[in-house]
């Protein structure tokens with residue numbers, strides 16, 4: 001099997017985006033458009049892809065990291081010139097080269113695989129993707145000869161009025177025979193209008209060489225949405241969201257209203273989970289089976305187990321084990337870890353804390369930098385006063401503790417197993433196990449009956 005490598009062009013300025021951020025780093029369903037394009041060509045190649053960087057090279061390269069090899073194009077003299085920059089790196093590496101643009105995030109790996117397949121059966125040096133569309137959107141037009149074979153790609157800026165009417169468009173994905181490509185790039189004429197070297201001119205070069213050019217006509221125009229403006233970005237986002245939602249539904253997830261459900265690429269959801277409207281699942285998030293999530297919920301970078309219920313919550317960097325219920329109006333921040341069966345009711349906030357199985361905090365509490373033992377009850381309005389103005393301190397609460405309503409726990413602090421605090425207590429010193437402490441500041445006033453299971 002022939003080796004296949006790929007070159008993704010990402011050096012252009014993206015002037016039409018009117019942005020300080022390089023165009024290819026604008027996100028789509030949570031990932032830069034470049035990430036989507038890179039993943040697609042990577043799957044269709046046998047060798048690691050090459051990304052041509054230029055405008056905002058530092059930022060783009062930092063994002064790419066180890067996912068691809070980057071080559072600098074400086075100055076940026078057009079798409080043909082861009083591919084030429086990869087010649088010294090790639091010449092001799094593979095027999096087949098995929099070339100595509102990083103601003104087309106909806107072209108999936110399957111269409112690239114079909115393109116490679118088309119080129120495999122082509123005795124000529126290049127196959128390209130085309131699409132029929134009523135709205136040309138500034139794309140290059142495919143000029144065919146009387147016998148139906150492809151003759152050239154004509155860019156809109158240089159098209160004659162007759163050519164401008166052509167409805168078969170250049171998608172912007174090509175598969176070349178490598179040796180032919182590296183030579184042909186040097187033969188691209190400089191475009192008199194802009195002084196650029198257009199990759200699209202390689203098609204006419206193949207035809208002039210008397211070699212056949214193959215076109216893979218794709219059925220779906222939306223696959224070919226190239227992003228040049230923020231209007232295109234929104235169109236592509238809507239289409240990608242639709243695809244992501246559809247895949248989850250086909251996997252057994254109920255979306256009450258897909259149109260108001262925002263699930264980023266890479267999020268996983270178990271079967272029989274129901275997602276209510278206006279819910280955002282973002283970043284590295286996984287949700288287990290049989291959960292009820294939303295409405296009005298944002299979950300980012302969280303792990304949610306099976307059978308959990310989350311209502312009107314904002315969660316980031318948190319872990320919920322199984323059968324945890326949260327909300328309405330709950331806030332979970334980084335490092336919040338709610339074990340099996342934890343109940344966190346309304347208007348609570350948890351940060352960097354472990355709540356052991358069966359902990360209940362029903363109403364209006366802040367728990368930060370704490371560890372809470374099994375079956376402990378946190379009364380309404382309890383606050384861990386974890387910050388003394390300079391440093392954060394830890395609060396350790398044992399198992400089967402009863403924290404009375406409106407208790408202030410002034411950290412650092414350890415509350416023993418089975419201890420109780422009275423309503424309104426301001427606890428500034430440790431409380432031994434099975435002891436009742438009350439008042440401001442709280443004093444231990446009574447040893448409690450030992451708990452049954454001691």
Ligand code: UD1
Pocket residue numbers: 009010011012013014052054073075076077078079081082101102103104138139140141153155169170171172198199200226227228
């Ligand atoms: C290009 C095609 C057009 C096709 C359309 C599909 C050319 C000449 N035209 O036009 O036929 O229908 O895409 O979307 O190829 N880039 C570089 N270096 C450069 C110039 C551009 O890396 O010097 C990169 C850009 O970052 C971008 C891609 O190439 O990712 C395409 O450039 P863009 O300016 O968007 O070309 P289009 O006008 O869309």
Ligand code: MG
Pocket residue numbers: 101103226227228
């Ligand atoms: Mg473009």
